[in-house]
Amino acid sequence: MITSTATSQNRVLPAPIADGGLPVNRALAERRSTREYNPERTLDMQTVSNLLWACCGINRPDDAHRTNPTAMNRQEIDAYYFDSTGVYLYDFAGNSLTQVAAGDRRALLAGSGEFVQDFVLTAPSAVLLVADSSKLPASDRAMSMAACDAGIASENINLFCAGNGLVTVTRATMDVDGLREALSLPDTAIPLLNNPVGYPVQ
Numbered sequence: 142m143i144t145s146t147a148t149s150q151n152r153v154l155p156a157p158i159a160d161g162g163l164p165v166n167r168a169l170a171e172r173r174s175t176r177e178y179n180p181e182r183t184l185d186m187q188t189v190s191n192l193l194w195a196c197c198g199i200n201r202p203d204d205a206h207r208t209n210p211t212a213m214n215r216q217e218i219d220a221y222y223f224d225s226t227g228v229y230l231y232d233f234a235g236n237s238l239t240q241v242a243a244g245d246r247r248a249l250l251a252g253s254g255e256f257v258q259d260f261v262l263t264a265p266s267a268v269l270l271v272a273d274s275s276k277l278p279a280s281d282r283a284m285s286m287a288a289c290d291a292g293i294a295s296e297n298i299n300l301f302c303a304g305n306g307l308v309t310v311t312r313a314t315m316d317v318d319g320l321r322e323a324l325s326l327p328d329t330a331i332p333l334l335n336n337p338v339g340y341p342v343q
Contacts, residue, residue, distance in 0.1 A: 150227075150239070150240035150243075151237055151238065151239050151240070152186070152229060152237060152238040152240075153236075153237045154186060154189060154190035154193070154236050154237055154238065155186055155187050155190050156190070156236065157190045157191050157193075157194035157195075157198060157236065158187070158190075158191055159194070159200070161305070162301070162304035162305045163303070163304040163305075164304075165300070165304070167304070168300045168301075168303040168304035169300070169303070171303040171304070172299050172300060172302075172303040173303070173308075174309075174310040174311070175308035175309065175310055175341065176258075176260045176310055177260065177263070177308075177341070177342045178260075178263045178264040178265065178308060178337065178339030178340065178341070178342065179339060179340040179341060179342050179343065180263045180264075180265065180339075182265065182339070182340040183224070183225075183265040183266070184224075184265060184266050184307075184338065184339075188305075188307075189222065189238075189266070190236065191301070191305070192266075192268070192298065192301055192302075192307075192338065193220055193222060193231045193233075193268070194208065194233075194236070195208060195297050195298065195300070195301035196208070196209065196220050196231075196268060196270075196294050196295075196297050196298050196301070197209045197218055197219075197220050197231070197233055197294050197297070198233050198236070199233055199234065205234065207233060208297055209290065209293050209294040209297055210290075210293060211286075211290040211293075212283070212286035212287075212289070212290060215276045215277055215290075216276065217272050217273045217274070217276040217277055217287055217290065218270055218271070218272055218273075218287070218290050218291055218294050219231070219270070219271045219272075219273060219330075220233075220268050220269070220270060220271075220294065221241070221268070221269040221270075221271060221324065222238055222266065222267075222268055223246060223247050223250065223266060223267040223268070223269065224245075224247075224265060224266050224267075225245045225247075225265070226243070226244075226245070227240050227241075227242055227243045227244060227245075227246070228240070228241050228242040228246050228269075228323070228324060229241065241324050241325065242323045242324055242325075246323055247261060247262055247264070247267055247337075248261075248262060248316075249315060249316045249319045249320050249323060250267050250269065250312070250314075250315050250316075250320075250335045250337070251314075251315075251316075252314045252315065252316060253315075253316035253317075253318070253319065256314065258312070258314055260337075261312070261337045263339070264309075264337030264338060264339040265338075265339050266337070266338045266339060267335055267336060267337040267338060268298055268335065268336045268338060269315070269320070269332060269334075269335045270291040270294050270295060270332075270333050270334045270335065270336075271326065271330050271331060271332050271333065272284075272287035272288075272290070272291060272330070272331045272333055273329060273330055274287065274329045274330070274331055275327075275329040284331075287331070287333070288333055291333040291334045292311075292334065294334075295311045295334045295336055296311075298311075298336045298338070299311065299336070302338060306340065306341075307338055307339065307340060307341075308338075308339060308340065308341045309336045309337060309338045309339075310336065310337065311334055311336055312334065312335050312336065312337070313333070313334055313335075315332060315335055317332050320332050
């Protein structure tokens with residue numbers, strides 16, 4: 142797991158709830174990319190815990206295997222949770238959040254330069270998926286697998302949202318340089334995908 146020295150504020154999450162939601166086939170039928178969110182409704186901590194567990198949490202505690210398969214079980218994908226208060230690194234082993242940046246940084250996920258997707262700012266939360274390349278062999282093939290692994294974690298988010306009354310969209314647009322600076326990411330950390338998450342507009 143990538144570590145950061147930016148801040149040390151933690152949030153202990155409630156234990157994730159592994160049942161409930163729609164059956165998986167129904168969630169597949171409901172899955173769609175949504176770019177409109179209810180800005181008045183935020184995610185409570187139980188929902189955040191369930192969301193991050195679905196993304197890349199531990200589902201087999203005896204050997205610390207996770208919900209998201211990775212090539213050779215390298216477990217190189219880290220999840221950063223964004224909301225209006227800051228950015229938090231998900232500690233999948235401790236089921237907690239460690240703050241790595243204070244303040245609302247969702248604009249860094251919206252884009253940079255002339256290409257910015259402002260709809261991201263209406264989602265109350267977002268998850269950024271970052272590959273820790275230090276856990277991988279130094280090869281183009283390994284980095285291709287990291288991109289695949291990030292896609293798997295993102296699809297976990299998509300299916301969780303579809304099955305639990307939330308909406309999201311998988312995105313590759315973001316201000317990578319701004320994220321590296323704001324989150325104090327090392328050179329080995331590669332931001333790959335992000336999912337804004339919220340409730341649908343009624």
